[in-house]
Amino acid sequence: xxxxxxxTVSIARTVQHGYHRQFAAWALAGQELARExxxxxxxxxxxxxxNSNEWHVMYRFSDAETLRAWDDSHERKWWIDSxxxxxxxxxxxxxxxxxxxxxxxxxxxxxxxxxxVPPRWKQAVGIFLPFFPMSLLANILLRPVTGDWxxxxxxxxxVGILTPIMxxxxxxxSTRLLRPWLQAARKTRR
Numbered sequence: 001x002x003x004x005x006x007x008t009v010s011i012a013r014t015v016q017h018g019y020h021r022q023f024a025a026w027a028l029a030g031q032e033l034a035r036e037x038x039x040x041x042x043x044x045x046x047x048x049x050x051n052s053n054e055w056h057v058m059y060r061f062s063d064a065e066t067l068r069a070w071d072d073s074h075e076r077k078w079w080i081d082s083x084x085x086x087x088x089x090x091x092x093x094x095x096x097x098x099x100x101x102x103x104x105x106x107x108x109x110x111x112x113x114x115x116x117v118p119p120r121w122k123q124a125v126g127i128f129l130p131f132f133p134m135s136l137l138a139n140i141l142l143r144p145v146t147g148d149w150x151x152x153x154x155x156x157x158x159v160g161i162l163t164p165i166m167x168x169x170x171x172x173x174s175t176r177l178l179r180p181w182l183q184a185a186r187k188t189r190r
Contacts, residue, residue: 005063005064005172005175005176006041006060006061006062006063007060007061007063007064007067007094007095008058008059008060008094008095009058009059009060009061009067009092009093009094009095010056010057010058010091010092010093010094010095011056011057011058011089011091011092011093012054012055012056012057012089012090012091012092013054013055013056013057013087013088013089013090014053014054014055014087014088014090015053015054015055015086015087016053016085016086016087017053019086019087020047022086023055023086023087024045026082026083026086027045027055027057029079029082030043030076030079031043031044031059033075033076033079034059034070034076037061037066037069037070037073037075038066038069039061039062039063039065039066039067039069039070040059040060040061040062040066040070041060041061041062042059042060043057043058043059043060044057044058045057045058054090055087067094118182118183122181122182123182125178126171126174126175126178126182127171127174129174129178130166130170130171130173130174131166131170134162134165134166134170135158135162138158138161138162139158142154142157142158142161145157146158
């Protein structure tokens, strides 16, 4: 995981029936504890509906190192231990770069106050800018090798090479370079 990108942690927790108010107070205490931690960017929690025992807790740090420091801290361990068995963890995810953009409509998501989810057209521009030159370059370089291949095989090789390059290098780079533009506050129309 590149260390210079913000990291969002999403944890699904199943809360014991009848302990939702206690869980909300416990989560708030953890949020307050993390607020002064270096690299902390924000956090929040939601549940799927009023009758659901599953809560989704998300928190965000400026990079992998500050997240690791928080996760390994005595303060966080003390806070986790203070839950008194209110809940159990059912799923943990770490997200960086644009991977959150691929959530399906209706998925539960939280935007911490310090970030702005870019409109889809900006996301498309952020993907297009590295994708076009990389695709063009790959086609030029692979043409001598794949010139006589069936089109489907040539495209398969191209996509097989470009997918990891785009996922691990080019899209995180594009996201980092375009972050001020991507996360600029939206103007409201009157």
